[in-house]
Amino acid sequence: MTAAKTSDEVLADAAQVADIDLNGRRIIREGSHAIYQVAGGIVARIGKRGSREAAEREVRISQWLNSVGIRAVEPVESLPQPVVVDDRPVTWWRLIPDHRPATPAELGSMLHALHTLTPPNEPKLPEYDPFDTLRERLVASDVADEGDRMWLQSHYDDLRRRFDELPKPQALHVIHGDAWQGNLVVPASGTPILLDLDKVSLGWPEWDLIQLAVDYTDFSRVSEADYRSFVEAYGGFDLTTQPSFRVLADIQELRWVGFALGQATASAAVAQQAKHRIACLRGKVPRPWRWEAL
Template sequence: MTATTASKEVLEEAALQAGLELDQPESIREGSHAIYRVGDIVARIGRPGSLQDAQRELRVSQWLNSSGIPTVEVVAELPQPIVVGDRPVTWWHLIPDHRPATPAELGAMLRALHSLPPPTDPDLPRYDPFGDLRARLATAGTVNDDDRTWLLTRYDELRRQHDELPDPVRIAVIHGDAWQGNLVVPPSGVPTVLDLDKLSVGRPEWDLVQLAVDYSDFARIPEAGYLSFVNAYGGQDITGWPDFRLFADIQELRWVAFAIGQAGASEAAAQQAKHRIACVRGQAPQPWVWEAL
């Protein structure tokens, strides 16, 4: 079995090794992770070569829960992780009948998370807002030359501005993908953290910028909702911060790159990628409307 083995085949082999019976597994998402529901268990299938990341996610879950931040829990009865075709598979308890968190619930969780001292185990990486972003923009086959040149020039400009920032006032444990869908509320009413693969240490503003641009650039949440987020976090509104626009532009370029990466899957995804590029190039007025992919 190769590193490029389809996620469904990886799931079937991992379930066989775990002694878990597959009964009509349901695909939840195909992205950086492939995620399946198997009864009351959720299987997360990582990228090839991401075993260490998967092992860290398991330890992160245990650390957060022990630190008083309710987080999705591992299925202790199953072997963790199982590697199939160089792809790690981890098993998690399903959180049924949940809803996305409110902005206030997200703000309260982030305030608690950012107050935690960084752990010694797991050893969290330093957050990198760029990652392989430039390479993905440079090699995207669905982008025309004019857009590619603009996107790469924009990347270089934002990278330079970021690298010239003064040292941060503080470094915190951050989630790395803090939006309302990654904090869910089951019938118990206890907000529970999902998607731990980007948990790291870095500028806490990276956890605040997603909701801020949802408010400022997309009008996805009303002013009252955004203010409830700000107040729950402790009163820090980063839309008035001098470097907010830089952080917002980096975040939005990452969202553009994600859409470009999905563009080959369907005509709708290709059109969405073109629309997002037009927006960041200033060819469409705000508030922007971007469809989920």
């Protein structure tokens, strides 16, 4: 069996197809996507194997959002989108220079505008599933010991039951699916730009509010003043006061544990971070928690 190509090799092959100069290329991130800055103010985004359809939809979502007044990262229209190498799609995006993460208020304002959009007929948005592949990630990891794996599976089952018992909304809304301050950046122009569009879907607006809410309640990464500015910018809805909050918070935090377990083979430090997150969920570490970014 032929070994899978590395991200560097995939990028090199895709750059040949797109006629892009790779001299001076720089890797920005290697995670669920590999992201590189290349010549000409272009960012290459390399997806997972078998994700061509999702990459094509991400390009169309960007075009749609920009057309309806939500400024989003823009694909390079003159290049082939995507180029597929070793079953991994490579898409090309315009670099956003000299930017900062959004403030909580800027994030709240953008989410309010996003959630009030009429869902498009094209591209057709999938329905957001907060449990997507989560059980598999919890079970498959060798980092967690047997006791932790059994607890994680039991916790997962309990959260599914509790979530299924929540009242369901009458309608689903356009959501980002990974809404945090780093995915909304502000360049020198002052107009925020939305990034990482691969999880844009139809779902509960609460899934876009929960990340900042738990940053405030469980991690103390957001001050009370900043959280209040987020709530006010969103229109006054405070998720932390809702009966559903703790269920949604627990699901979000379990998703973050699942992500850490999926990355745990990268290094001993990441594996230790995954174990620390499990210990937090199991009540062995008091809140506010401190989790390192991965």
